Amino acid sequence: MNWLIKGARLHGADPADVLIRDGRLAEIGRDLDAAGAERIDADGLVILPGLVDLHTHLREPGREDAETVETGSQSAALGGFTAVHAMANTDPVADTAGVVEQVWRLGREAGYVDVRPVGAVTVGLRGERLAELGAMADSPAGVRVFSDDGHCVSDAVLMRRALEYVKAFDGVVAQHAQEPRLTEGAQMNEGELSGRLGLRGWPAVAEEAIIARDVLLAAHVGSRVHICHVSTAGSVEIIRWAKSKGWDVTAEVTPHHLLLTDELAATYDPRYKVNPPLRTQADVAALREALADGTIDIVATDHAPHPVEDKESEWDAAAMGMLGLETALSVVQAAMVETGLLDWAGVADRMSYRPARIGRCDTGSHAQGRRIAAGEPANLVLVDPAHSRTISGREMASLSHNTPFEGMKLPGRVVATFLRGRPTVLDGALQ
């Protein structure tokens, strides 16, 4: 089916019509007409390229009680995403061509978004020896992002070798920066509040020390490195410095680190327990500024579903992680757009173009993160920025409900998502 989107604001700029034909953007201009095309009145809506998430936990295989590739894909589509990168910490771990192919195939079968598997850096995420990175890269899944996310590749030699090795296939190591000894049993950001609450502190330096080491390693061996979920003002400073040297360093920030602070831990409600932990207001301000000036390249959700029983417990015993796919765009609108730090073109850049480029999924038959221009694949999202909604985990497509934004009023609503010309979401409902 062909679609004619009438009067949507491209990147939030002047209204235009967009004609989708045979999965591609056929024409963009004023007063378009197309016989037989289904019309969508997009008056007042913003049109963005389909969002690309570089950091998603889909939990399958192994924790199908928390999320499956299908439910996670649905959640992604509802959030305006057309591609997600599925993290490797599944059971079994995605450390072989077999597992990444399985996840990739499940993604195709679900069909809501392009599921791009992330390969583990080390066998079993154990940080001891390299997984078969080349086999995963050469598999039909075409893995380009490698990460032990959830675990830090803390061994400096192993990290160096991984950075070097992936150059052969233009891969990137996405580091979960967490010095393990400094964070044994850590529960929340280390500061005055952790001392008062009696929760084991998680010092900023545990993140910053690893980032400092890894940007130096990447520069030394001439590789690119990507830093997952940057959470502190100090990390921002180190990345800014590395970029000023011209080193090939990229970084991501999660929506929750752009909006929430460690004060929420005072509730002892594990809904707010996450790795890395929520930080201070000063960190939030630094992260926003870094995302605005490009020091932090992208927003990545770190969507981390957990079943109710893993969150309905004492803080110490609870699992770390938060849902993110269905709220990411709203949080970015609240934290970045409505504060004047980023315009919609900036949102498109940080949530589609750049993540697709880092993940090397911006070319080929399933290219993502392409400009909204004639001839490009029709991966689009239509957003109603004037709408606002109250967040409810129970109403999400995700199998889990662990959103930290429960009950919060957030701006914006995804009206429609198109994956190569096919609507996965229309009128805010899954198709």
Next chain:
Amino acid sequence: MRHLLSAADLSREEAALVLNTAAEMAHLTGGRAVKKLPTLRGRTVVNLFFEDSTRTRTSFELAAKRLSADVVNFSAKGSSLSKGESLKDTALTLAAMGADAVVVRHSASGAPHRLANSGWIRANVINAGDGTHEHPTQALLDAFTMRNHLGELDGRRVAIVGDVLHSRVARSNVLLLDTLGAEVTLVAPPTLLPVGVGAWPCEVSYELDPVLAKSDAVMMLRVQRERMNAAFFPSAREYSRRYGLDARRFGLLPDDALVLHPGPMNRGMEITADVADSERSVIVEQVTNGVYVRMAVLYLLLAGEEGEAAS
């Protein structure tokens, strides 16, 4: 007040009310052959202990029994931390059994908050020590004991010495003593002080000797020898030498200064036997007073609620 979760829950008036009520409890039951009051007859108090603590549990048990409440000891060592029954299921079970008050001891900081705020149970929740967070009734009994000897605590100087980092006793004491107008100095090696302690309402010193001379009371905290294995201090001997209360340091205290310890003591580690057993040590008195203070807390939470309902 519905729950007692933190010493910070108490205003100065409320804290004074608890201490005055504890004094009444002592007056009414102390020294009598029959130590019981009928106040909480028909009410059920559950001692929910996820962590062993015979002394605290016994103290709460005696307190509830002296007020004629029915007491149930619920030992739930297999908490969800060790993949046993979850806190939620335990709470639902207790709610179904009709518990009026739950006295909870847990190795996880904030567990009593979860119990009180989750909607799983309607009972009054009393924190009997949670992780490295707080132990408010211990602070109340310490204040009660000091007040008996020193009078009102306004302007009195109290030193708290030892493993502040891991101590729920220290946290609750700092908060309560500040509320009562006392001046607290924490004394510890820097490794055993939490990050951000500078923002607490107290002074901090790395040296014990200069603090002792101006203290009206000194409270020694239990220090586990095993902490040296995580590099908090080099050896038990060095710890004792720098921070232990021995006869020489005892001599630096003013003549009428008190020595407190929440127990159980590591004799020879943070305190020597002769100091612990000296006549200015009120360590045994603390135990007696613990029962009165806990009676007061149970009475004010449970009977107070009835009063509100009636009015």
